[in-house]
Amino acid sequence: MIESLSLLGAGGHPARGTDFTALDIRTTGLRPGHVVELAAVRVRPDGTVAGELSTLVDPGPGVPPGPVALHGITRADLDGAPAFGAALGSLLNLCRGSVVVAHDLPFVASFLDSEAARIGARVPVLPGVDTLAAARTAVRLPNHRLATVAPAFGIAARPGRTALSGARTVAQLAVSLFGRHGFTFASPPVLPALPQFAAGPLRPRADVPAGEPGWMAEAVERVAIGADGDAYLDLLAGVVADRHLAPDEVAALAGLAAEAGWPAERVRSTHERFVVALREVAERDGVVTAAEARELRQVATALGVADAGDLRPTADGRPARVLVLGTTAAADRLRARVLAEGVQLAKKLTASVTHLVADPSVPANEPRLARAAELGADVLDLHSAPVALGFEPPPAPPAPAPTPAPVPARARLPKVVGGRVLMGAGLLLMFFTVVGMFAGTPLVAGIFFAFFAVGALLGGWWLAEPAPR
CATH class of the missing domain: 1.10.1240 (Methyltransferase, Methionine Synthase (B12-binding Domains); Chain A, domain 1)
Known part of the structure; x- marks a missing residue:
């Protein structure tokens, strides 16, 4: 049902003008079995949400819903919900003309394939992107769970229990990966021609924001x-x-x-x-x-x-707690490094924040900059942050210019004597030049001899100059 596309960091086919439809599911288990909740969020390249879909899915009469304690979906919630076949048309309508994205795409695709095979549905192959694999390439993190990747990419909303909250987070992640992180397709995605399917009734679950x-x-x-x-x-x-x-x-x-x-x-x-x-x-x-x-x-x-x-x-003691502001790839990489270094990454400015880092996209009049200083936090830029946070050693100071070794007095004696002799010759030549000028020597000749006299004086002074201490 979904074919994973290869991505390039740069140099491939840009995603300009490509819509993405983010998928997330809740299931009866870890192996391909039944989907009990399905959600999809379609976004444009600029992050604008073009449509959403969310519904509980009845796996069949009497089929257990799976780990209720984990996903919160009971058998009673599924009674009266549409079957997968009834929700498939609405899903394909939302996906038409877009690239499907999911965090751990192979896991999501395996369940959708299993459900489609169970009802005998022939679904055209949709192009897809695994945001888990792409995020692993973009930033280094201790783990690449969606709940970890989201704050590293500056996504404010944390994925909650419902599939819809997860799909919304994946949608924002896809926009960041293909936007500021510059991911491209290794080859142009082939978007299948899908007819307009009949949209059946859906039963969305209430989305409770994560605490x-x-x-x-x-x-x-x-x-x-x-x-x-x-x-x-x-x-x-x-x-x-x-x-x-x-x-x-x-x-x-x-x-x-x-x-x-x-x-x-x-x-x-x-x-x-x-x-x-x-x-x-x-x-x-x-x-x-x-x-x-x-x-x-x-x-x-x-x-x-x-x-x-x-x-x-x-x-x-007070553990370091870092808030990174900014919407650039460099800000994402610093957020990821904060987590990789084992330091707490703050989601918002509170009194517990010890360091606030702002990238160039943050305006100078951003209120949180002044407020952080009032709270006693260190306000840093991206360049100075790694050193201030102890991730990198401070740059080594420039090596001092080598001091020339003193020249022994005995070795300088001939040079000093020669310089004084040359200065005497220059003074003598200057004396005869002045006398000659008063005696009627042509001006041009006087200037010529005066030039050599001044040169002899300067050269002699340079030779006889005392050695530096």
Whole structure:
């Protein structure tokens, strides 16, 4: 149903004039099974939203909805929702004449293919782009989950539980990748000719905005563990980011892992490595608060990890917290580097921000610049930020010019004597020139001899000049 396109950083076919339709889904499991929620957002190259689609999808009478504790969709929510075949026409209508984008496109495409095959639908191949792979090429991050990539690209809205919130974030990410990051297509995308399909009734789910992220959510953004695109790890990180890990959520995770064929040892090892990585993030900035230690131990206990480590809470100190303002690719790369270095990346200006970095796209009268200074934060530019934040060593001072070695007095003696002799000759020649001028020597001849006299005086002075100390 979807064919992944190859991208180039530059030199390919530009995406100018190309619309993108971002997809996101909620499913019954990690393996291709049933889609229980489908969302799509179409955007133009300038980021203007051209249309949205969101609906719950009934996988069939009596089919379980999957991990309710994770995606929040119950069997009762699905009763009366359209089947996948009834929603497919509306989806294809929105995708017509555009390039499909999704974060972890192979995962999304595998479920859509499975659903289309189940109902025997023949769908033309749509060109698609995997924003996960593109983001991995654009910036270096500890992980490239959508919830981590979004703040690195300056996308304010965090993806929440619903597929629509995820699709909106992917749409903005695609605009950034093909806009300021300059991605191009390796070959022109072939857009299939799609007829106008009959649009059936839809049942959208209420989109609840994601809450303000706590320490655990920000710590998960800085966790470097697992392979990008690992759907289980993405679910695990998303659940942990909510701070409180409930028993039903742990049970749902275990069920998904078992359904995907993961042995218990692999699940246990993943949980252990995840908790260790969280602990490293907590300790990296030199400050571990009592609340952070308590949250980490709660997560470790819920995941069945025996010990979170000997965390030592400290009340003193203030971890670095960086807010980067700007809409350039350089600002995105700095935001990504802040996360890669294990430093907290702020989403907005608060009293806890220690450094504010502004790129050239931020006007000088931006109110947050003055407000940051009032709050005691260091206001930096992109050039000075890596050094001020400790990511790079300060530039080495220029080497002093070499001091010429003093010339021994004995070696200079012939030069000094020669210079004084030459000065005497110059004075004598000047004397005879002046006398000759008064005696009637032609003016031209006087000037000629005076020139040589002055030259002899200057040359002698240079030779006899004292050596520098």
